[in-house]
Amino acid sequence: MSRSVIDSTPAATDSSVSAPETRIPLPPRRRRRRSPLAYWLILPAVLLELLVHLIPMVLGVWIAFISLNQLTLTNWVNAPFVGLQNFMNGLDPNSSIGQAFFATIGRTLLYTVLVVGFSWTLGMAAAVFLNSKFRGRALLRTFFLVPYALPAYVGTIAWAFMFNNRDGAINQVLVDTMGLFDGDRPFWLLGDNAFGAMVIVNVWQLWPFAFLMLMAALQNVPNDVYEAAALDGASLWQQFRTITLPMVQPANGVLLLVMSLWTFNQFNVPFVLFGATSPESATLISPLIYQNSFGSWNFGLGGAMSVLLLLVLLVASAFYIRMVLPKGKNND
Amino acid sequence: MIETRNFRVLRNIVLTLLTLWVAIPLYVVVSTSVKPLADVSGVFEWIPRSFTLAPYIDIWSTVPLAEYFKNSLIVAVSATFFSVIVAVLAAYSISRLAFKGKRAFSLIVLSTQMFPGIMFLLPLFLIYTQIRNVTGIQLQGSYLGLIITFMTFTLPFAIWMLTGYFASIPIELEEAAMIDGTGRMGALIRVVLPVAKPGIIAVAVYSFIAAWGEVLFASVLSNESTKTLSLGLKDYASQTDVFWNQLMAASVVVSLPVLIGFILVQKHLVAGLAAGSVK
Numbered sequence: 001m002s003r004s005v006i007d008s009t010p011a012a013t014d015s016s017v018s019a020p021e022t023r024i025p026l027p028p029r030r031r032r033r034r035s036p037l038a039y040w041l042i043l044p045a046v047l048l049e050l051l052v053h054l055i056p057m058v059l060g061v062w063i064a065f066i067s068l069n070q071l072t073l074t075n076w077v078n079a080p081f082v083g084l085q086n087f088m089n090g091l092d093p094n095s096s097i098g099q100a101f102f103a104t105i106g107r108t109l110l111y112t113v114l115v116v117g118f119s120w121t122l123g124m125a126a127a128v129f130l131n132s133k134f135r136g137r138a139l140l141r142t143f144f145l146v147p148y149a150l151p152a153y154v155g156t157i158a159w160a161f162m163f164n165n166r167d168g169a170i171n172q173v174l175v176d177t178m179g180l181f182d183g184d185r186p187f188w189l190l191g192d193n194a195f196g197a198m199v200i201v202n203v204w205q206l207w208p209f210a211f212l213m214l215m216a217a218l219q220n221v222p223n224d225v226y227e228a229a230a231l232d233g234a235s236l237w238q239q240f241r242t243i244t245l246p247m248v249q250p251a252n253g254v255l256l257l258v259m260s261l262w263t264f265n266q267f268n269v270p271f272v273l274f275g276a277t278s279p280e281s282a283t284l285i286s287p288l289i290y291q292n293s294f295g296s297w298n299f300g301l302g303g304a305m306s307v308l309l310l311l312v313l314l315v316a317s318a319f320y321i322r323m324v325l326p327k328g329k330n331n332d
Numbered sequence: 333m334i335e336t337r338n339f340r341v342l343r344n345i346v347l348t349l350l351t352l353w354v355a356i357p358l359y360v361v362v363s364t365s366v367k368p369l370a371d372v373s374g375v376f377e378w379i380p381r382s383f384t385l386a387p388y389i390d391i392w393s394t395v396p397l398a399e400y401f402k403n404s405l406i407v408a409v410s411a412t413f414f415s416v417i418v419a420v421l422a423a424y425s426i427s428r429l430a431f432k433g434k435r436a437f438s439l440i441v442l443s444t445q446m447f448p449g450i451m452f453l454l455p456l457f458l459i460y461t462q463i464r465n466v467t468g469i470q471l472q473g474s475y476l477g478l479i480i481t482f483m484t485f486t487l488p489f490a491i492w493m494l495t496g497y498f499a500s501i502p503i504e505l506e507e508a509a510m511i512d513g514t515g516r517m518g519a520l521i522r523v524v525l526p527v528a529k530p531g532i533i534a535v536a537v538y539s540f541i542a543a544w545g546e547v548l549f550a551s552v553l554s555n556e557s558t559k560t561l562s563l564g565l566k567d568y569a570s571q572t573d574v575f576w577n578q579l580m581a582a583s584v585v586v587s588l589p590v591l592i593g594f595i596l597v598q599k600h601l602v603a604g605l606a607a608g609s610v611k
Contacts, residue, residue, distance in 0.1 A: 041425035044418045052484035053444040056455035076458050129343040149594035151545035153562045154583045157569045158357045172376040265448030275570045286450040306451045317446035
């Protein structure tokens with residue numbers, strides 16, 4: 001079927017050339033006509049986005065202004081309006097809940113910087129070295145992507161087992177083989193250690209994404225640029241700094257922003273690693289909202305925190321959109 | 333970069349370290365999954381003392397793994413199927429037709445994926461309860477609710493990636509078909525879809541992986557009879573007494589379908605991601 005269509009293409013082109021007055025041959029993209037069909041085609045997507053994203057977003061803002069708890073949950077339409085009370089209760093920097101909220105924001109920012117920083121560095125290293133030709137390169141490339149392709153909870157469960165205090169591989173190496181900690185077996189998933197453990201798990205899962213994107217970007221860098229630089233006596237590090245980095249810059253902005261947002265919003269890793277309640281040192285903002293909503297049934301408080309988060313992310317996503325969607329006539 | 337000797341030495345060191353970093357957790361999973369229980373509780377041993385496939389059999393009765401598998405398959409396959417159809421229609425519209433509000437539509441679709449799932453979780457739960465109260469349609473705890481939720485969450489990325497794919501297909505192909513008397517939809521189905529097959533497969537695999545691994549919404553929108561693999565295994569892993577060898581065997585079993593799928597379409601996925609992101 002498609003073959004016959006392709007065969008008929010030259011004929012179609014001929015006809016447009018022979019009758020120039022009925023059609024303007026260039027540019028081809030200008031030939032679009034407005035039609036109701038366009039709306040029918042996007043209708044299913046619009047309905048789903050409305051039901052699952054847009055209406056919940058608006059409702060989420062509303063929840064922050066009503067008193068919603070276990071009793072009013074099933075009949076939430078009639079829950080009483082309480083104005084700014086949820087914001088006052090939850091976000092007062094002098095109350096313990098407020099302090100926890102602001103500390104969590106700070107902790108989540110630090111977490112984001114660490115996870116994205118390490119992931120980017122590992123991804124860049126792998127992309128640069130796999131960009132050269134050698135035996136086994138294709139195999140390694142696929143292998144490095146495995147942590148990303150694995151169901152996220154499987155990777156986290158594997159790490160939870162490795163971090164296990166008694167049976168885990170990590171204490172076997174650090175305590176039994178290397179003799180660290182004077183024979184004490186540290187609890188990696190409790191107390192202050194939990195934060196670092198969570199960073200490691202998240203980097204393990206995220207870095208292949210950075211690798212994937214940077215590898216794609218590096219393919220556009222022609223090799224003779226490096227050759228010229230090497231002839232001029234540029235060291236490897238100089239070549240990396242003055243050629244590789246600037247060349248991947250366009251892709252880099254989007255990559256860093258997307259990874260930062262994903263990490264800032266991270267829920268799966270702590271949820272699988274620690275369960276519904278994370279240790280305090282490792283509580284991120286998404287799990288905190290989850291705990292407040294579904295743990296202590298204080299939905300209004302969770303809602304108020306969500307609204308603040310929404311405002312922050314709206315600014316971030318405005319940056320993202322500007323990078324991804326080029327302003328142009330083609331976008332109407 | 334230019335392959336000097338230093339470069340090669342550095343490359344070998346870095347790639348070896350990265351390989352170990354990726355391989356060690358995977359090795360721990362696989363080696364633990366073939367150990368008898370007695371060898372798993374106690375200090376970890378890198379080389380299994382004895383080999384058994386029993387964990388791969390026992391896990392099916394330790395947790396209702398078959399039930400979880402069925403639930404995850406139903407939800408992930410349906411979500412993928414419908415997500416691809418909806419995304420193809422929307423992406424075709426964006427890349428080929430002119431309409432008012434196109435930029436606004438693209439903006440909204442793109443921006444929704446930037447927000448954390450947790451923000452939608454409770455409102456969505458409330459909306460689903462309200463829909464049940466009014467219409468009697470059960471979305472909380474049912475397959476339908478999970479499918480609708482999962483498919484929408486993969487939609488933004490799917491639409492974005494397919495729009496890029498469609499835009500790279502020469503419009504002359506469809507015009508030729510339409511001159512031959514085929515309608516817009518006929519051109520889409522008979523001309524565009526066959527050419528865009530790699531992109532569509534990549535999007536499908538992406539959606540499947542996302543639905544297969546989802547935990548947050550499954551934890552609130554599923555119940556005992558619709559519990560997915562991700563949630564079932566997560567719940568089991570957080571119990572106090574875990575048969576780690578069986579859990580690792582289950583991990584291998586649930587990972588194989590997505591890993592095989594991923595390796596098969598890896599090239600398309602990489603190319604598609606690159607096309608969408610690097611522009």
